[in-house]
Structure formats: structure tokens, C-alpha cells
Amino acid sequence: MKIVSLDPRVTRENIDAETLEGELQPLDHFETYEVFEQRKRGTHHVHVGNVHAPSHELAMVFAKEQYTRRGQCVNLWVVRTSDIFVTEYMDSDIFETTATKKYREPDAYKVIDRINAFKAREAAKNA
Amino acid sequence: MYGNAYVENPAATNSLTANEDPIKLAEFEARIAAGEKIEPNDWMPEQYKKQLIRMIEQHAHSEIIGALPEGTWITRAPGFRRKLALMAKVQDEIGHGQLLYSAAETLGKSREDMTNDLISGKSKYSNVFNYPAKTWADSAVIAWLIDAGAIVNQLANSKGSYGPYCRALERICAEESFHLKYGHDNVVFLATGTPKQREMVQDALSRWWEPIMHFFGPPDKMSVHTEVLMRWKVKMGTNDDMRQTFLDMYVPKIWDLGLTLPDPNLKKNEETGKWEYTEPNWEVFKQVINGNGPCNKERLAVRRKAEEKGRWVRNAILRKDAKYVTPLA
Ligand SMILES: [Fe+2]
Ligand SMILES: [Fe+2]
Numbered sequence: 001m002k003i004v005s006l007d008p009r010v011t012r013e014n015i016d017a018e019t020l021e022g023e024l025q026p027l028d029h030f031e032t033y034e035v036f037e038q039r040k041r042g043t044h045h046v047h048v049g050n051v052h053a054p055s056h057e058l059a060m061v062f063a064k065e066q067y068t069r070r071g072q073c074v075n076l077w078v079v080r081t082s083d084i085f086v087t088e089y090m091d092s093d094i095f096e097t098t099a100t101k102k103y104r105e106p107d108a109y110k111v112i113d114r115i116n117a118f119k120a121r122e123a124a125k126n127a
Numbered sequence: 128m129y130g131n132a133y134v135e136n137p138a139a140t141n142s143l144t145a146n147e148d149p150i151k152l153a154e155f156e157a158r159i160a161a162g163e164k165i166e167p168n169d170w171m172p173e174q175y176k177k178q179l180i181r182m183i184e185q186h187a188h189s190e191i192i193g194a195l196p197e198g199t200w201i202t203r204a205p206g207f208r209r210k211l212a213l214m215a216k217v218q219d220e221i222g223h224g225q226l227l228y229s230a231a232e233t234l235g236k237s238r239e240d241m242t243n244d245l246i247s248g249k250s251k252y253s254n255v256f257n258y259p260a261k262t263w264a265d266s267a268v269i270a271w272l273i274d275a276g277a278i279v280n281q282l283a284n285s286k287g288s289y290g291p292y293c294r295a296l297e298r299i300c301a302e303e304s305f306h307l308k309y310g311h312d313n314v315v316f317l318a319t320g321t322p323k324q325r326e327m328v329q330d331a332l333s334r335w336w337e338p339i340m341h342f343f344g345p346p347d348k349m350s351v352h353t354e355v356l357m358r359w360k361v362k363m364g365t366n367d368d369m370r371q372t373f374l375d376m377y378v379p380k381i382w383d384l385g386l387t388l389p390d391p392n393l394k395k396n397e398e399t400g401k402w403e404y405t406e407p408n409w410e411v412f413k414q415v416i417n418g419n420g421p422c423n424k425e426r427l428a429v430r431r432k433a434e435e436k437g438r439w440v441r442n443a444i445l446r447k448d449a450k451y452v453t454p455l456a
Contacts, residue, residue, distance in 0.1 A: 003424065003425050003428045003429075005199075005425050006199070006259050006260075006261065007199040009202075010199075010425065010429055013429075013432055015428040015429070015431075015432050016428070017424045017425075017428050019431075022431065022434065022435050022438070023243050024239040024240075024242050024243050024434060025239065026237065026239055026451060027239075027445060027449055027451055028239050028438070028441060029237075029238045029239055029242075029441070030441070030445060030446075030449060030451075031446075031449045031450060031451045031452070032229070032232075032451070032452075032454045034454070034455060047456065048298075049226060049229060049294075049295075049298075049456075050229055050454045050455070051225070052225075052238065054441070054444040054445050054446055054449070055444070055446060058444070065218075065222075066222050066225060066226075069215075069218070069219070069222070069302075070301075070302070081452050081453075081454055081455060082450055082452045084455060086455060088168060089166055089168055089169050090168070090169075090170075
């Protein structure tokens with residue numbers, strides 16, 4: 001049975017309604033590229049998603065279509081997903097700042113008490 | 128999910144958490160309860176993954192197949208501005224499909240496998256797209272009200288627990304507001320136009336009302352199943368809740384235009400604050416979702432044909448050393 005549609009273009013395709021051949025094979029839709037967008041000069045590029053593409057040139061075309069249809073974009077990066085190295089969420093304790101790294105934080109440095117005590121001492125001396 | 132209107136997965140009728148490590152499960156549930164998102168390589172219960180793949184995949188298919196009844200009107204859109212707008216909307220929908228396929232891929236199912244399951248009829252898509260868009264007024268009603276229904280679902284689901292799905296939905300919701308405005312504009316134009324135009328839009332609305340009521344899925348029997356999926360923030364509201372939200376937002380706007388809906392029992396109960404209506408025919412719903420609707424065969428045939436026709440090009444440009452890895456986020 002051939003498909004008969006309200007849309008004459010579909011009817012003209014003369015498509016058989018029953019055949020189920022032509023399964024897609026792995027990589028039929030290519031590999032993926034991750035997309036990074038810079039919305040404004042001076043800001044960081046931000047990861048916005050990925051596209052399936054056969055090459056970086058086409059990845060760029062697809063990324064432009066997919067991620068910059070609206071709003072502003074001044075620059076795009078694409079990179080093959082397989083070229084990205086990532087940490088595991090499971091290991092995210094490696095990012096915890098331990099008490100021993102307190103000296104890296106500005107709030108580890110409190111001088112006001114010492115200054116006030118010094119001033120009080122000096123004032124007492126001169127009184 | 129896009130319409131919640133899918134057949135339940137029969138394999139998942141037993142406990143969703145059987146065979147799961149109780150300690151990992153508790154950590155997982157605590158993370159969700161604390162409002163944190165789950166990311167692709169996190170530990171997750173088998174059924175969480177399974178239900179999410181099914182849901183996101185079907186949502187993706189709905190975007191792609193949903194573009195067909197509307198796309199058919201691009202060449203016949205009345206006027207250049209509407210043609211441009213409809214092209215933009217249809218392009219957005221295809222884009223939504225791609226974003227969603229990517230989100231589902233992060234859970235380990237390839238886009239090729241999803242497309243195969245769509246074309247073979249194994250995996251479903253929203254039931255409404257098995258109906259024909261007979262006139263331009265149909266395309267207006269679809270763009271306004273089907274998109275409105277989708278927005279109700281998508282907004283709810285964007286607060287779910289799976290990071291990649293939420294991120295995709297946030298992008299999608301931002302674009303949907305144009306679809307809704309565009310659709311409303313078209314319906315208002317017809318409804319405030321000539322008697323012939325009013326007649327067209329009323330006719331389309333009357334034909335689409337039952338599919339729209341079907342869109343949110345059958346009334347939920349509040350099973351243990353639903354409860355767990357809601358605790359996991361996979362399901363963000365019952366089908367009936369979503370339907371009520373939709374009715375509350377849109378029925379008054381439809382009536383404002385002097386249009387009528389083919390349900391004499393449709394009214395808001397001022398005491399309960401809930402809408403009352405005649406249950407749509409769920410037997411019809413079942414028939415259509417199982418392949419017997421007016422356009423099921425055409426939708427899948429067109430989708431299959433597109434794959435076939437594009438194949439030689441894709442094969443010609445495929446890099447010989449391409450290797451697929453699961454997308455990151
Ligand atoms: Fe969409
Ligand atoms: Fe839409």
C-alpha cells in the first residue's frame with residue numbers, strides 16, 4: 001500500500017507504507033562534537049551542548065544552526081567529544097577545600113583585633 | 128514527558144527499586160531530595176535510567192514527528208511573514224528533537240537506536256501527531272494549543288532531577304514562548320476575521336479538542352510506581368494535574384474569542400477550583416497510540432524515507448576513523 005497524504009509532496013514520493021528495511025547502523029548519524037559559545041566579547045566561552053557531525057567544518061555549521069538561532073553570539077568553538085577528558089563525579093571530593101588549605105582563602109587573614117590591641121597599647125603608653 | 132500520553136512500560140510493573148543497593152539508593156534519593164541534579168555518570172537505579180531514556184526519547188520523537196503536520200503548511204502559508212515564522216517554528220522543533228536525543232544519549236542509548244525504534248514502531252511519540260492538519264486553521268490551533276500543552280509539561284519537567292534533560296528543557300522552553308505567541312496570533316486573526324475564517328478555526332478547534340484532552344494521558348491511578356517516579360523527580364506531576372493547569376490557562380482564552388468547545392460539561396467548579404469535563408474516549412486514544420490513527424503510517428513512512436534518502440550523503444561524508452563516544456552532558 002502506498003501512502004496517500006493530504007500533502008501532495010508526500011503522495012508524490014510514492015512511499016510504501018509497510019516496508020521496514022534500512023535499519024540505521026552505528027555511526028550513521030556520525031560522532032558528536034561539543035559546542036562552546038561566547039555570547040559577548042570579554043566573556044568566557046560556555047558549553048551549550050553538542051551536535052552530531054562528520055567533520056569539524058560541518059559541526060560548526062550545525063552548531064550555528066542549533067545554538068545561535070536567537071540572541072547574540074560572537075564566537076563558537078567545537079571539539080570532538082572523544083577528545084575531551086573529564087573527571088568523575090564520583091571523585092568530586094578532590095575539589096573539597098580541606099582545613100589545611102585555609103591559608104589560600106582571604107578570610108584566613110584577620111588583622112583587625114591585632115591592630116586594635118596595638119592601638120590600645122600605644123594609647124595607654126602615651127597617656 | 129511530552130503529553131504524558133504513552134503506553135506504560137509493562138516490564139516495570141514490579142517494584143522499581145528491587146535489586147538496588149540500599150545504601151547507594153539512599154544517597155541517590157537524598158541528593159534528589161536536597162534539590163541537587165543527577166549527572167550522566169552518577170550512580171542511578173536501573174529503573175530511573177530506563178524510565179528517563181524512555182521518556183526523553185519519546186519526547187524527542189514527538190518534536191520530530193510533530194514538525195510534520197505543521198511543516199506541511201509551510202509551502203501554503205498565507206503570506207510571506209507567516210511562512211517565515213512557520214519555517215522558524217518548525218526548525219525550532221527539529222532543534223528540540225536534537226537537544227533531547229542528546230540528553231537521552233547521555234544515558235547510553237545511541238541516536239541511531241532511538242531512530243530505529245521510532246521507525247519500527249517500537250517506541251512511541253505524542254499521540255496528537257497522528258492526526259492530520261487539514262487546513263491552515265489546524266496549523267494555527269496546533270501552534271497555539273498543542274504547544275501550550277507541551278509548555279505545561281516541559282516547564283514542570285525542567286524542574287526534574289536529571290541534569291541533561293533539565294538543561295535541554297530550559298533552552299526549549301525559552302523558544303516555546305515564540306511558538307505560543309505565534310500560534311495565538313494566528314488563531315486570533317482567524318477568530319476575529321471573516322465568517323469563513325471563523326468557521327475554519329472553529330472547525331479545527333472542534334476536531335482537535337479530543338486529541339488535546341488525550342495529550343496529557345489517561346487519568347493516573349496513583350500507584351506505588353507513580354509515587355517512586357515522583358520522588359525521583361522523573362514525573363513532575365500527575366496527568367490530571369497537568370490537564371487541569373492547561374484547562375485553567377487556556378479555556379478562558381478560547382472562550383474569550385467566542386469560540387466553543389465540543390464538551391457541554393466543560394466548566395470550572397468554583398468551589399473546588401477544578402475543571403469538570405467529559406472524559407475523552409480513552410479507547411480511541413489506545414487505538415491511535417497503537418498504530419491505528421489516521422496518520423500513524425504516513426508519519427513513520429515519511430520519517431523512514433528521509434533516513435533512506437539522506438543515507439548516501441551521510442555515508443559519503445563519514446570520516447573513516449570516526450568513533451562514537453557517549454556525549455558528555
Ligand atoms: Fe518543541
Ligand atoms: Fe513548540
